Amino acid sequence: MAYELYYWPEIQGRGEFVRLTLEEAGEKYTDVARKPGKDGGVPAMMTLLDGTKVKHPPFAPPFLKSGKLLIGQTANILLYLGERHGLAPATEAGRLWTHQLQLTIADLVVEVHDTHHPIASSLYYDDQRPEAKRRAADFVISRMPKYLNYFEGVLERSGGKYLLGRRLTYADLSLFQIVEGLRYAFPKATARLEKKTPRLVDLHGAVAGRPRLKAYLASERRIPFNEMGIFRHYPELEK
């Protein structure tokens, strides 16, 4: 049975980490909120999100329907998919390490989001622009190098081109997306940092070149970056 992915239809956002894993796994899925018609669109998503009849209600998108299971939280969805589709190691130690890396990526994603929304998600960017400038400055100078150097160090120790060595995991797909997103949002800072993180650049290239991913990235299923998502390009935030 095909998976059903529920996420906001106009952005990559956190849903993209799930999409990349489903695409690399070669699994069929319906991107429900992007589907036209009566059983698609945002209303179809809200039914499950707000639905008092749902046994295990998710707090927020993305969430994934797999048979009777309704799974929320990006890293949790990937934990599930990774084991099912060979995108995580079989050993307990390997599974925990992969998930640990994914949760560290999730922390980074929050920090990226908060560069443009440091005060409240419910407010517009324009209503928190001075604060965003301060937060983004710290992100670019301090946090972004800390994270990227950390992942470079993990790659250095892995003994292969991927985070766990020679075998691809869902965490690699997510790290690819981080590089993509940072290049879009903070092109100058990312270019500077990439000179010191060659393994991260290689990982990005290796993932982008995988046949299924390559086809996906060139397709209409891949939503372009924009200023509604997590990774936004506001030139004034990168000075």
Next chain:
Amino acid sequence: MAYELYYWPEIQGRGEFVRLTLEEAGEKYTDVARKPGKDGGVPAMMTLLDGTKVKHPPFAPPFLKSGKLLIGQTANILLYLGERHGLAPATEAGRLWTHQLQLTIADLVVEVHDTHHPIASSLYYDDQRPEAKRRAADFVISRMPKYLNYFEGVLERSGGKYLLGRRLTYADLSLFQIVEGLRYAFPKATARLEKKTPRLVDLHGAVAGRPRLKAYLASERRIPFNEMGIFRHYPELEK
């Protein structure tokens, strides 16, 4: 073999979620950075955090040593401990749901932290006080009710006093800590909200009354709340 927990010695912080689970499980553990002597203290923690010889380096505390395993990321540590010590269901669906709830709690913890540090963790609170006031106002008015009402709704559906029903999981211990922390940080707003979330109040009481937890909370192992941790009481942030 006893566990070794690595976390900052002077705060509850994220380490507390791990401590609560170890205490409820009745497991022996060394709180390494709080241990005096040559093999204790913060230096013993930093050795593993920065250590280039560590195979799976954590990005940040807390992390847990269990035999040869070194496990980072709070929710990941709890995933591991929950399965080992009967604090998570045996079924895949149950394990995923418990972890999903824990990750939602983790999101809330980030938002609590950012009420006093909306610009940069590296800056003092006093250097981001105006921004903290704005962010905390949104948190108290909008985010905190959203999260607490969500968990109340989960409890309503669970068929028992705990999140998954009649059986305690590590997510309940974490949710207990959320209530404790919010009562300390935002006493007025929490008191108001608790009138509408009776099940959450009951869960807090049920956890606090468990014999092992009760003994722990009365012991010196429980660090008091203070203005260095995640939950801080700054009266000006709760108007």
